[in-house]
Amino acid sequence: MAFFRSLFQPKRNSASIAKERLKIVLAHERAGSRAPDFLPILQKELLAVVARYVEISEEMIRVTLGGSGDTSLLEINIEIESGKLKKSGSGSALGAAV
Amino acid sequence: MAKVIVVTSGKGGVGKTTTSAAFAAGLALRGHKTVVIDFDVGLRNLDLVMGCERRVVFDFINVINGDANLNQALIKDKRHDNLFIFPTSQTRDKNALKREGVERVMEELKQQFEYIICDSPAGIEHGAITALYFADSAIIVTNPEVSSVRDSDRIIGILASKSRRAERNEPPVDVHLLLTRYDPARVARGEMLAVDDVKEILSIPLLGVIPESESVLRASNTGTPVVFDEDSPAGRAYIDAVARYLGEQREMRFVTAERRSFFRALFGRA
Numbered sequence: 086m087a088f089f090r091s092l093f094q095p096k097r098n099s100a101s102i103a104k105e106r107l108k109i110v111l112a113h114e115r116a117g118s119r120a121p122d123f124l125p126i127l128q129k130e131l132l133a134v135v136a137r138y139v140e141i142s143e144e145m146i147r148v149t150l151g152g153s154g155d156t157s158l159l160e161i162n163i164e165i166e167s168g169k170l171k172k173s174g175s176g177s178a179l180g181a182a183v
Numbered sequence: 184m185a186k187v188i189v190v191t192s193g194k195g196g197v198g199k200t201t202t203s204a205a206f207a208a209g210l211a212l213r214g215h216k217t218v219v220i221d222f223d224v225g226l227r228n229l230d231l232v233m234g235c236e237r238r239v240v241f242d243f244i245n246v247i248n249g250d251a252n253l254n255q256a257l258i259k260d261k262r263h264d265n266l267f268i269f270p271t272s273q274t275r276d277k278n279a280l281k282r283e284g285v286e287r288v289m290e291e292l293k294q295q296f297e298y299i300i301c302d303s304p305a306g307i308e309h310g311a312i313t314a315l316y317f318a319d320s321a322i323i324v325t326n327p328e329v330s331s332v333r334d335s336d337r338i339i340g341i342l343a344s345k346s347r348r349a350e351r352n353e354p355p356v357d358v359h360l361l362l363t364r365y366d367p368a369r370v371a372r373g374e375m376l377a378v379d380d381v382k383e384i385l386s387i388p389l390l391g392v393i394p395e396s397e398s399v400l401r402a403s404n405t406g407t408p409v410v411f412d413e414d415s416p417a418g419r420a421y422i423d424a425v426a427r428y429l430g431e432q433r434e435m436r437f438v439t440a441e442r443r444s445f446f447r448a449l450f451g452r453a
Contacts, residue, residue: 098372098373098374099373099374100370100373100374100375100380101373104376104380104384106329107329107332107333107384108384110333111384114333114337115336115340
């Protein structure tokens with residue numbers, strides 16, 4: 086019986102795909118709707134600074150503004166792959182160029 | 184104290200007007216004097232769904248502009264003494280609903296009615312914002328479908344930031360989820376978001392689940408709020424939702440698939 090069902094049913098049901106997609110998009114939109122305008126610019130500038138010292142790509146840095154009540158929490162997450170730290174010296178060279 | 188309830192969703196076509204009509208009629212059946220207002224300026228339809236389209240003389244905009252008084256514009260429902268319909272205008276001027284004017288009319292309605300149901304237009308433009316601005320409660324009409332759930336989330340955010348209660352730092356609008364066009368059989372097959380999924384994603388309390396039902400189209404065809412159809416599962420689900428709104432505990436019906444005979448499954452749906 087299970088064999089026949091597996092023949093006719095797609096691997097994963099579409100409702101669970103819908104749920105997962107919604108969770109992701111809404112988490113993003115809820116964070117975005119409360120965020121001030123400067124966050125994307127801040128993220129870019131941080132990326133430029135960090136990139137002087139570490140090899141990093143745009144998706145490895147996340148800047149969010151959260152918190153509750155009277156306090157706000159500016160959260161900056163930077164993911165660094167091991168072994169991607171630049172040798173000292175290259176940072177200052179890039180720094181001079183900026 | 185009169186209560187203002189907005190029926191809203193963001194997305195169009197999910198059942199706001201059907202719900203407004205059913206909920207208003209349901210409250211009236213429970214003995215509460217209720218008026219249902221159409222906020223969809225230019226796309227008047229509540230009159231058709233309520234079956235009073237030929238009795239519209241004056242409308243919301245006429246009253247706001249002082250061309251008619253409230254009692255000239257209110258239409259008394261022929262089926263129930265507690266139920267009144269306040270039709271909107273067919274003008275193309277979308278900004279005809281001035282907030283000060285609406286406020287004045289709302290205050291006047293609060294003197295006469297226990298419940299004021301505001302049938303919101305779709306979208307997040309002026310009309311929808313005006314419909315939700317004065318709300319004490321909100322019924323978020325949602326279909327178990329991705330775009331509807333996303334738009335509901337957006338409108339819940341707008342209620343929390345742009346309603347009068349939010350602006351005045353008063354206790355927030357109490358929001359309720361009403362899941363409509365629910366098909367338990369498809370949910371069981373994993374083809375449709377389940378009620379618990381939607382509840383979890385939107386994280387607001389559930390007021391009711393209205394099953395997909397042929398009786399809803401039949402009700403709008405004939406201009407009868409679906410709660411007057413006692414044989415209709417959707418009508419009974421709305422009656423339950425009204426009872427829950429009034430504080431009663433009622434078990435959720437119509438959320439699990441009915442077992443159907445082979446022949447009924449083959450030859451049509453109930």
